[in-house]
Amino acid sequence: MATIHLIGGEKGGVGKSVVARLLAQYMIDHEIPFIGFDTDRSHGALLRFYSDYASPTVIDNYESLDTLLETASAQPEQRILVDLAAQTHHPLALWIEDSGVLELAEELGISICYWNVMDSGKDCVDLLDKLLDQFGNALNYVLVQNQIRDESFNILESSGVKDRALVLNAKIIALKRLHAPVMTKIDSNSYSFWAAKNKDADSLNNLGLLERQRVKIWLNHAYNEIGFVGV
Numbered sequence: 001m002a003t004i005h006l007i008g009g010e011k012g013g014v015g016k017s018v019v020a021r022l023l024a025q026y027m028i029d030h031e032i033p034f035i036g037f038d039t040d041r042s043h044g045a046l047l048r049f050y051s052d053y054a055s056p057t058v059i060d061n062y063e064s065l066d067t068l069l070e071t072a073s074a075q076p077e078q079r080i081l082v083d084l085a086a087q088t089h090h091p092l093a094l095w096i097e098d099s100g101v102l103e104l105a106e107e108l109g110i111s112i113c114y115w116n117v118m119d120s121g122k123d124c125v126d127l128l129d130k131l132l133d134q135f136g137n138a139l140n141y142v143l144v145q146n147q148i149r150d151e152s153f154n155i156l157e158s159s160g161v162k163d164r165a166l167v168l169n170a171k172i173i174a175l176k177r178l179h180a181p182v183m184t185k186i187d188s189n190s191y192s193f194w195a196a197k198n199k200d201a202d203s204l205n206n207l208g209l210l211e212r213q214r215v216k217i218w219l220n221h222a223y224n225e226i227g228f229v230g231v
Contacts, residue, residue, distance in 0.1 A: 002076035002110045004068060005231065009117035010127045012086035015146040016117045017045035019175065020083035023115075024050045025193040025219075026226050033078045035071060040085035049192050057082070060091040062099065069101060072110045079231055093134060102138045113140040120150040129161045132168065141170035142229050147177045173225035178218045182211045193219060 007020040017040070024046060027034045036054035038044035046054035058064040072080045084092065096102060105112055116131060118124035128143070143165060145153050156162050162172070185207055186196045197215045200206045207215065 002072040002078070002080070002108075003231070004072050004080040004082065004105075004110060004112045005115060006082050006084060006092075006112065007115045007117065008084040008089065008092075009115075009124065009144075010087060010089045010131075011118075011124055014117050014119045014124065015144075015148055015175065016086070017083055019115060019117050019144055019146070020081060021045055021049050021193060022175075022219075022222050023081055023226065023231065024053060026223055027079060027081070027231060028053075028194070029223075032231060034081050035075070035078050036081045036083070037068060038083050039088055040083065044083065044085075046081070046083045048190060054083075059085070059088045062095055065092070065095045066099070069105065069108075069110065072105075073108050076109075089131075102135075111140060113142060115142045115144055117144040117146055118156070119146055119148055120153050120155065122155050125156050125159050125161050128156075128165065129159075132161070132164050137168050141165055141168060143170055143172045144175055145172065146175045171229050173229060175225065176218060176221055179211075179214055182207065182214055185211065186215070 005023060007016050007023070009016050024034070024036060034053065036046040036050060037057040038046040038054050039057050039059040041056070044054070044056065047056060057067065068080055068082060071078070102112070114131070114135075116128055118128060143162070145156075185205055186193070188205060189200070191200075193215065196207060197212050197219060199212065
């Protein structure tokens with residue numbers, strides 16, 4: 001079955017692009033064919049770090065978004081990976097509703113998985129609640145608890161929204177926080193995560209031995225979490 005993976009979460013700064021990059025690297029390392037689409041016009045992460053696998057998509061243009069479903073239908077062996085920029089939910093939802101995307105996807109045997117990336121704050125819980133209100137059981141959900149601010153997600157636990165998501169068969173994974181200076185070096189060098197864990201003698205600001213080791217440990221944990229969900 002073809003699968004479209006939407007990496008979203010509406011709030012900015014929660015790590016959507018990091019999750020998209022992780023999924024891209026996971027598929028590369030596990031030899032899973034995929035095609036990436038990037039909706040961020042200013043600094044798209046997939047276009048920057050995985051340019052050989054990604055193309056730009058205009059989020060407020062129906063014809064551009066149509067390419068997602070058309071590609072999934074024409075190339076069912078390929079996973080479709082879509083990095084959604086912040087505050088793109090409204091035009092995406094309009095396209096889904098006006099174009100009958102969910103009905104057509106079901107008819108074509110295409111699964112749509114929404115990776116809802118969130119930090120530990122209440123605003124992310126509220127946005128998830130609205131997402132579940134809007135799409136209910138029409139989507140498959142993965143809640144990505146990104147520990148960029150806190151390892152505890154008590155607000156989500158006590159809100160009842162997590163229970164709503166679980167009733168809809170949502171899966172929940174945790175993404176540990178990578179040591180901030182390491183991530184800064186990765187981004188400043190425009191490294192893929194593969195490049196980050198391997199020695200680069202040419203860079204003046206390359207990662208040291210223990211920094212690369214931290215990347216490997218972080219990737220291994222993330223891969224285990226992604227493997228639990230499956231792509």
